[in-house]
Amino acid sequence: MSVSLLFKYTLRCDMKRSLLAKDLTKTCEFMVHCQPQKAKLLPSPVDFTITPDTLQNRSSLPKFMIRGRLNATNCVITQPLTGELVVESSEVAIKSIELQLVRVETCGCAEGYARDATEIQNIQIAEGDVCHGLPIPIYMVFPRLFTCPTLETTNFKVEFEVNVVIVLHDDHLITENFPLKLCRV
Numbered sequence: 001m002s003v004s005l006l007f008k009y010t011l012r013c014d015m016k017r018s019l020l021a022k023d024l025t026k027t028c029e030f031m032v033h034c035q036p037q038k039a040k041l042l043p044s045p046v047d048f049t050i051t052p053d054t055l056q057n058r059s060s061l062p063k064f065m066i067r068g069r070l071n072a073t074n075c076v077i078t079q080p081l082t083g084e085l086v087v088e089s090s091e092v093a094i095k096s097i098e099l100q101l102v103r104v105e106t107c108g109c110a111e112g113y114a115r116d117a118t119e120i121q122n123i124q125i126a127e128g129d130v131c132h133g134l135p136i137p138i139y140m141v142f143p144r145l146f147t148c149p150t151l152e153t154t155n156f157k158v159e160f161e162v163n164v165v166i167v168l169h170d171d172h173l174i175t176e177n178f179p180l181k182l183c184r185v
Helices: none
Strands: 007-014 024-034 046-050 066-069 074-076 083-088 094-109 112-127 135-140 156-168 173-183
Touching: 046 135, 046 156, 046 173, 066 156, 074 094, 083 094, 083 156, 112 135
Parallel strands: 074 173
Antiparallel strands: 007 024, 046 066, 066 083, 083 135, 094 112, 094 156, 156 173
16 A cells, blocks of 8 residues: 655745835745655664764863664654664763754755754653663654655755764763654655
């Protein structure tokens, strides 16, 4: 059985005018229709290591090493994102480890592109100072109402990313970003 998807968006434009003229407002609804993909999906696992040296902004970070694996970055939207994360070492105690799912929408035309990133889900996978060397499972179900297959056209894109966020007790925030490609098979 083949199921196609239909997404509804609303675009609103407000134009402020002078005191004597009434402000103008126009709302336009548009639909994005997406057919299911027929190709076989390759899982594309990603192994990662996070240390102060691998981060862009590494000013005054304590020493730590976190290893992990995402079993796939090409994901079937009806199946969970899985993997594992291991805290090998950390000079400072960990407050929490979270997974953030972000939807990135990009619209463009001759004048340029507008990019809007929205956090649509945040799951805490560990709380407190976790045992070092112990694998922490990653398991995130994609929220049905806020996700869709990745869409790329000439002037419009809907993409997804997952952030692994480690919050240390001294309030340092460590974030590693992984782009995802969601599809329906």
